[in-house]
Amino acid sequence: MGRMTTPARTPSPALTRPDGSPVRVLVVDDEQMLTDLLSMALRMEGWEVRAAGSGFEALQAVREFDPDALILDVMMPDLDGMGVLQRLRQNGNDVPVLFLTAKDAVSDRVAGLTAGGDDYVTKPFSLEEVVARLRALMRRSGTALAAEVEPILRVADLTLNEDSHEVERAGTPIELTATEFELLRYLMRNQRRVLSKAQILDRVWHYDFGGKSSVVELYISYLRKKIDAGREALIHTVRGAGYMIKAPQ
Incomplete structure (x- = not known):
């Protein structure tokens, strides 16, 4: 195959x-x-x-x-x-x-x-x-x-509008690149689910970058600086498994 x-x-x-x-x-x-x-x-x-x-x-x-x-x-x-x-x-x-x-x-x-x-x-x-x-x-x-679906994805005080591509945290707009937006959307559509680097590469980049999963780590770090910096963390690393987004307990 x-x-x-x-x-x-x-x-x-x-x-x-x-x-x-x-x-x-x-x-x-x-x-x-x-x-x-x-x-x-x-x-x-x-x-x-x-x-x-x-x-x-x-x-x-x-x-x-x-x-x-x-x-x-x-x-x-x-x-x-x-x-x-x-x-x-x-x-x-x-x-x-x-x-x-x-x-x-x-x-x-x-x-x-x-x-x-x-x-x-x-x-x-x-x-x-x-x-x-x-x-x-x-x-x-x-x-x-x-079914009719709401275009707004929410995790805690983070919102993402799939139609307008607007992202806000606690009411503050966050500017994302197209790739950062797709990565965040994928995480938010699967909140509290661990996503492997391979899954993220397949869904966000649509090919495997020759197996170089470091691109996922790089973009996760970009997102953390924009989403989590100075705030309670929403994006988490599950060591040896991948990444997930979830609201604080």
């Missing part, structure tokens, strides 16, 4: 089931590293996620989990993605399906869409693209609804 990339995107309204509960997504692939990465990205959207490592596991999980969408790899060792889709459709299950296909497998993509798949992405792919495709599939199918 090639390296996945993460292009920038505008924050989107949260998706829920019609009853207000979190949407459910089943990720099916025999590469555990891939299912782990996808599951992490989907959970960061506030969704419930289950993973399956084979076609037969997928069919069982659909019965138990009742997902609102499937991410389904075409190539699997026991029952391939086409076989899973065929059995689902034969049983009257019209859950939206997003296929994962090899980059040059045009025939797979055509066959998948012809068999009743709803969309596909090719490997290597962007985690953000997968999330965006799933959102579109679920909204089109009516399995999920978009």
Whole structure:
């Protein structure tokens, strides 16, 4: 599997089931590293996620989990993605399906869409693209609804307006560069959650800087000087794990 990339995107309204509960997504692939990465990205959207490592596991999980969408790899060792889709459709299950296909497998993509798949992405792919495709599939199918969200993020006396890009602490405006703003927004959208350097690089810079995580440390220090200097600290280092933002106890 090639390296996945993460292009920038505008924050989107949260998706829920019609009853207000979190949407459910089943990720099916025999590469555990891939299912782990996808599951992490989907959970960061506030969704419930289950993973399956084979076609037969997928069919069982659909019965138990009742997902609102499937991410389904075409190539699997026991029952391939086409076989899973065929059995689902034969049983009257019209859950939206997003296929994962090899980059040059045009025939797979055509066959998948012809068999009743709803969309596909090719490997290597962007985690953000997968999330965006799933959102579109679920909204089109009516399995999920978009909730109106407040553009203001708050942590203690720190506020960030996602629409106007204004940042204030205790009513005092704080000027941030575009990159500092994206880093702060990512921290604030995940307050009280430890974010690793790798996660931050993927979300804020969209590529890995050749593995040079020092750029994260540098920008965290920039933010601390602007956000925390002379005030009670909101940005914290969790040694050996990453960074988090949280209100004082």
